[in-house]
Amino acid sequence: xxxxxxxxxxxxxxxxxxxxxxxxxxxxxxxxxxxxxxxxxxxxxxxxxxxxxxxxxxxxxxxxxxxxxxxxxxxxxxxxxxxxxxxxxxxxxxxxxxxxxxxxxxxxxxxxxxxxxxxxxxxxxxxxxxxxxxxxxxxxxxxxxxxxxxxxxxxxxxxxxxxxxxxxxxxxxxxxxxxxxxxxxxxxxxxxxxxxxxxxxxxxxxxxxx
Numbered sequence: 001x002x003x004x005x006x007x008x009x010x011x012x013x014x015x016x017x018x019x020x021x022x023x024x025x026x027x028x029x030x031x032x033x034x035x036x037x038x039x040x041x042x043x044x045x046x047x048x049x050x051x052x053x054x055x056x057x058x059x060x061x062x063x064x065x066x067x068x069x070x071x072x073x074x075x076x077x078x079x080x081x082x083x084x085x086x087x088x089x090x091x092x093x094x095x096x097x098x099x100x101x102x103x104x105x106x107x108x109x110x111x112x113x114x115x116x117x118x119x120x121x122x123x124x125x126x127x128x129x130x131x132x133x134x135x136x137x138x139x140x141x142x143x144x145x146x147x148x149x150x151x152x153x154x155x156x157x158x159x160x161x162x163x164x165x166x167x168x169x170x171x172x173x174x175x176x177x178x179x180x181x182x183x184x185x186x187x188x189x190x191x192x193x194x195x196x197x198x199x200x201x202x203x204x205x206x207x208x209x210x
Contacts, residue, residue: 050158050180050197053129057182057195060107060123067121071186071193072106074152084186099155100182101132104141114150132156133179136209155207157181163200178206 015023064072073084102112109122130141133155144150160180162173180198183205187193198205 046158046160047200049129050160053158054182054195054197056124056126057107057184058193061184061193061195063123064107072103073186074100074102075112081188084188099133099151099153100184101150101154101156102152103184104130104156104182105150110145112150112152114145114148129158130156131159131179133181133207136207138179138209155179155181157197159209160198160200160206162203162206173203173206173208177209179209180206 061072064070101114104124104127105112105114106120107123108127109120110116111120127141127145131138132141132144132150134144134149134151138159141156144154157180160178162176162178180202183194183196183198185194185196
């Protein structure tokens with residue numbers, strides 16, 4: 001009789017299967033909510049970084065124009081055109097059309113190949129936030145400059161985490177990392193320019209990386 005009593009007490013001290021399942025479900029829910037919060041925070045930080053550098057780029061272009069009298073348009077840019085886009089455009093096949101490396105090199109005091117020129121002033125002194133997209137390969141701009149592997153057709157911008165979307169055509173992109181180029185538009189008729197970067201839901205102006 002004493003033996004049965006001891007076994008019964010031991011059973012009462014453990015968890016039942018249902019109790020364990022409830023605990024697992026609660027923990028999974030908390031982990032899921034935490035992951036969503038972290039993802040939103042990371043995307044918010046990315047958006048802030050891109051927006052901040054767009055302002056830096058705007059100030060650099062203004063300083064360049066004030067000192068030289070001209071905008072830092074690429075060598076193939078035609079001032080007779082009303083608008084000159086100096087960012088890498090993305091076509092329907094998710095391929096890069098042309099880049100903006102040459103404009104950024106002018107503002108960094110470098111030539112088109114990325115070599116530093118002592119006779120050129122650096123209007124942007126910190127390029128640590130910038131990345132360069134060459135095909136589907138993205139590397140830090142500073143690393144690419146150290147290797148001397150820059151061309152005027154490369155695209156400069158930022159890696160970006162795409163938000164989820166219900167659009168089936170873009171669904172695969174929402175699950176992948178993408179590349180958001182700097183977009184610089186010069187309007188010579190109005191003597192004006194604009195610097196923008198793609199947002200997390202701007203599928204038309206990002207490059208799918210994988």
